[in-house]
Amino acid sequence: MDIKQSQINIGTLGHIDHGKTSLVKSLTNIWTDRHSESIKRNMTIKLGYADAIIRKCEKCEGASAYTIEKVCKKCGSVPKPVLRFSILDAPGHETLMATAISGANIINGILFIIAANEPCPMQQTREHLMIINLLGIKNAIIVQTKVDLVGKDKAVEHYKQIKEFIKGSEIENAPIIPSVPNRNINTDVILELISKMNLPDFDLQADPLMYIARSFDVNKPGSAIDSLKGGVLGGTLIRGKLKVGDTISILPGINRQKGKHSAYSEILTVIVGINTGTDDIEEARPGGLIGLATQIDPALTKADSLVGMVLGHKGKMPKVSEEINAVYTQLARNDIQATGFSKEEPIALSVGTATVLSYVSASKKNKVKIRFSHPVPVVKGTKMAVMRRINHRLRLTGYAVME
């Protein structure tokens, strides 16, 4: 029987031009490059997503036994499913880093992509290693792409540059795999390594909490009223389990009175179905993106309108607040000078799958008081990426941890 739900979420990091999309395609058969319309209202980031089942052929040997195909291409026998994994990806450089920080409790491992046709490290690559160290990620595979463009000697030299670059970092001992994704060179080796990654230790007993990453109206325009289906919510559970039939609360919910923050009210509904992209399941746990069919008025869920909200069991949700205290840490970025926050400075915060316009209402040393433009669920220890406006651009300058 096939594995119905993803067991591990892997984030991608690496310079944007280093061949990430074709690597993900070779590992999952899915193109994640659907970002053109990704940054929509509320500056929300649409995460690229792909998942696949790694299978192992029992007749073939070594890495060549690992495949995502249902029939082994080398010997024709039927390989057995070993692990279902998902890849989460984000567009651009600043948003990719912000997503890695705010998604730190979703991402269980990293594919770090470094192209061989440029010296290592490039500036972006250096910043990504800084994020890896910051988050303490050890579960990583470094993929050296574009080796076919440089020839063997250059590739070996570049490999040594990577080795030197990661020395002393969290991923010092990570495997470095040369690869040519569009010719499937070493795809099997990477699949074998993914299948052997340490599986995350999800807290299944906790009250469930899910970040909403997508929301849809699945009805065709003009559907008859009695055949209308309720709104569908896509997202990832960070802890606990959800079952068909559960009554759920969605926060912060709907603003009933435009412009007044205190007028938000939670949305209550019942889960009528759970889907993992390939299978309907009765009970979901953390791992990959899941889709929840609900009884919500589909007009409320259309066009990703609930993205950034969180959901869980009714009565078991974290408190929401429009103001919090947090501890701010500045990132060491070459081209950004550290300066204190000005009073009421507007900032963009990435919290889970939400990007929230916020204001720094007070700051003293690394302690900051932050006012959100709408209520945000408060879970102590949550890491939020902080983006400040510098020379008319939003730049990631650091992160803040909720107190």
Ligand code: ZN
């Ligand atoms: Zn085989």
